[in-house]
Amino acid sequence: xxxxxxxxxxxxxxKTPSEAVALAKELIPLVGNDNVDVVFCVPFIDIVPVVEAVxxxxxxxxxxxxYIEDSGAYTGEISADMIKDSGAEYVIIGxxxxxxxxxxxxxxxxxxxxxALEKGLIPILCCxxxxxxxETGVTIDFVRYQIKCDLAGISADDAKKIVIAYxxxxxxxxxxxxxxxxxxxxxxxxxxxxxxxxxxxxADAIRIQYGGSMNASNAAELLxxxxxxxxxxxxxxxxxxxxxxxAAG
Ligand code: PGA
Numbered sequence: 001x002x003x004x005x006x007x008x009x010x011x012x013x014x015k016t017p018s019e020a021v022a023l024a025k026e027l028i029p030l031v032g033n034d035n036v037d038v039v040f041c042v043p044f045i046d047i048v049p050v051v052e053a054v055x056x057x058x059x060x061x062x063x064x065x066x067y068i069e070d071s072g073a074y075t076g077e078i079s080a081d082m083i084k085d086s087g088a089e090y091v092i093i094g095x096x097x098x099x100x101x102x103x104x105x106x107x108x109x110x111x112x113x114x115x116a117l118e119k120g121l122i123p124i125l126c127c128x129x130x131x132x133x134x135e136t137g138v139t140i141d142f143v144r145y146q147i148k149c150d151l152a153g154i155s156a157d158d159a160k161k162i163v164i165a166y167x168x169x170x171x172x173x174x175x176x177x178x179x180x181x182x183x184x185x186x187x188x189x190x191x192x193x194x195x196x197x198x199x200x201x202x203a204d205a206i207r208i209q210y211g212g213s214m215n216a217s218n219a220a221e222l223l224x225x226x227x228x229x230x231x232x233x234x235x236x237x238x239x240x241x242x243x244x245x246x247a248a249g
Pocket of ligand 1: 235
């Protein structure tokens with residue numbers, strides 16, 4: 001079953017609004033691959049200017065987080081409606097940096113996924129093991145646990161809209177990429193888990209990205225694997241290399 005490749009940049013906490021517009025304009029001519037969905041996930045404050053900068057191009061914009069309530073006394077938080085009205089279409093949920101530094105639990109992330117879907121945003125739901133978990137041999141058990149918790153109570157029709165990003169924590173920002181076989185093994189296990197939760201047709205429809213030091217030289221090999229349908233790219237998404245990754249998709 002053909003799944004459309006999706007390459008998303010995760011800009012993390014980088015780029016002021018004016019820097020973000022300059023980067024978007026630099027990257028747009030490099031990412032024109034008709035076979036690939038291209039997304040720039042940017043800091044909240046950059047969403048409006050970057051949406052403006054990508055108008056009329058193939059690039060979509062995403063947020064990097066959202067809050068679970070619609071409005072009210074939650075000082076400093078940003079709602080799904082605010083993100084959607086700003087013109088973003090995607091939202092990263094459960095990145096390992098949020099799980100670790102902001103103590104986001106699977107139960108909380110499950111609520112975020114539901115809120116994003118309710119408001120018509122496409123969640124890019126992240127999962128992935130630590131180095132200790134990999135060395136202990138519990139990678140697949142742990143990632144299955146995350147997927148089951150994060151998708152609890154979500155229908156098959158809604159699940160088909162979600163993009164899952166498998167990001168081994170030890171590979172993020174370290175320059176240490178999972179081998180294509182390691183990445184494929186876990187992405188395949190995620191798809192098997194989705195088939196258990198839902199059914200094979202639903203599992204076959206859901207796109208699974210790999211993330212963790214994806215770059216211009218390893219992207220093609222990773223993206224050639226049968227269960228890897230794209231990439232969530234951190235460091236290399238801030239450079240012209242992102243264009244080479246999109247071209248490999
Ligand atoms: P990296 O980050 O590509 O810099 O490893 C990936 C991510 O955190 O999404």
